[in-house]
Amino acid sequence: MQPALTASATPTGFLRLIIIVTTISAAVMELLDVTIVNVALTQVAGAIGATIEDVAWVITAYAIANVIIIPLTGFLAEYFGRKNYYLASIIGFTIASYGCASSTGLGELVGWRFAQGLAGGALLSVSQGILFDAFPPKQRGVAAGIFGMGIVLGPTLGPLLGGLIVDNYHWSYIFYVNVPVGIAAALLTFFYIAKKPGEGQRKSQMVIDYLGIALLAVGVGALQYVLEKGQADDWFDDRYIRLGTGLAVAGLGGFVWRQLTTAHPVVNLRLLGKGTLGMTTVFSFVAGLGLFTSVFVYPVLVQRVNGFSPTMTGVSLLWPTLTCLPLFPLIGRRLSAGDSPLPYIIAGMLLFVGFGFYSGTMTGQAGPWDFYWPQLLRVIAVTLLTLPLLNQALAGLAPKDFPGAIALNNMIRQLGGAFGIALANTYVARAHAQHRADLVAHLDTGNPLLLERLQHLGSSVAQGYRILDVQVDRQAYLLSYLDTFRLVGVFFALILPLAYLLRTKKKSAAEIALASKALAEAH
Structure with a gap:
């Protein structure tokens, strides 16, 4: 088996092809799962005894997890090392996909989808970075185009693949399909994706903004609950909606304050004033x-x-x-x-x-x-x-x-x-x-x-x-x-x-x- 290329050189030939296949497969797998559930909502709702409106949480839980984890991917990749974080994310996504497929109730399925979204957050941006590194600077427009095709193709293949599975097999296979792809991507990453110089060596110098992460999670989660359940629960006539609104305001307001005042923000909001x-x-x-x-x-x-x-x-x-x-x-x-x-x-x-x-x-x-x-x-x-x-x-x-x-x-x-x-x-x-x-x-x-x-x-x-x-x-x-x-x-x-x-x-x-x-x- 061909060893991974050293990080200081630009890969060519077969190795570059392997990197393209690995990164695009991982990114498409993550994007595919954004939409693959959409065509199966009716079948999933019937199987677990929920309404289509409630099953929408299966989609939004994934999106919320992405919102929370995406701004952290750069930090986590630097803290643990890009290859280590990427590999762990692929493995976590694969395990969460199996958990989704094995779920028997709405709460269990939503929980695994949230975990899937947390693991999948790295697959898009880190895949893009690894793919860009496989091309010399003059060819990175081509890399962007290749990756862009994956961005469009993934969400579109989701409904088609989901439809074929739901019409011919059990709905759970819309998640089981990720397992062999995830295993293959993990093996290819382990053997063929090179580490960048100094990966993960600055861990002791880095500060994790735990409070900022917690405020973001609480604020976004509470806001999404209010938006999802407000209509069904008569909005502010319901005490949980009022509580959720308070948490959303406090969480998001506190998150903005924290990011503007801390020396080590998890999301650098000051950049919004530039360019x-x-x-x-x-x-x-x-x-x-x-x-x-x-x-x-x-x-x-x-x-x-x-x-x-x-x-x-x-x-x-x-x-x-x-x-x-x-x-x-x-x-x-x-x-x-x-x-x-x-x-x-x-x-x-x-x-x-x-x-x-x-x-x-x-x-x-x-x-x-x-x-x-x-x-x-x-x-x-x-x-x-x-x-x-x-x-x-x-x-x-x-x-x-x-x-x-x-x-x-x-x-x-x-x-x-x-x-x-x-x-x-x-x-x-x-x-x-x-x-x-x-x-x-x-x-x-x-x-x-x-x-x-x-x-x-x-x-x-x-x-x-x-x-x-x-x-x-x-x-x-x-x-x-x-x-x-x-x-x-x-x-x-x-x-x-x-x-x-x-x-x-x-x-x-x-x-x-x-x-x-x-x-x-x-x-």
């Missing part, structure tokens, strides 16, 4: 909201209303992504050549607005190809936003600030995703009740046409009423989900004028080369 990072995080938050919300709502809509099977749902998401896959390396090369990220960001925002309002015109009879065009707009929008937003976040910053800026930007994007899923759940619940009431209000029991309709629906008027009730409920859900898509479009439209504040001066060739090198070293 365009502060404004870029607003766009990253909304981008995360749009991506996670749309990928969460779409499978539920087409299965609950349009009658798609899980496999059909996954296939309908796959084709738009395959169409746009070549865009990622192209954008990576253009950004490396010096293109400003701002035009890409503006175009991506406009396309997301178009996606939201176009999706809001769908009907309950729409088929997979009817959804192709709005989904194509979404995939192009995500492609135009992902790499350019990361580049924009680093504009105007010194290379030494890159690691903190990347961690902060990634955390905000994940937080936007968690917020978006909670918002979608709450909004759909409220909109469904309102739409159902409006639809029922138009049913006149004294109208002979209604009675005739009821007789055609069933063998008796009573049975007709039951069938009509199901139809009204289905239509109310359709209108609610379409409203949610429009709401996503509104979010993007509202922040679009702020793009004016992202303008920066054009970089020189030397600055572009320095930024590319520092971006790789930041991981």
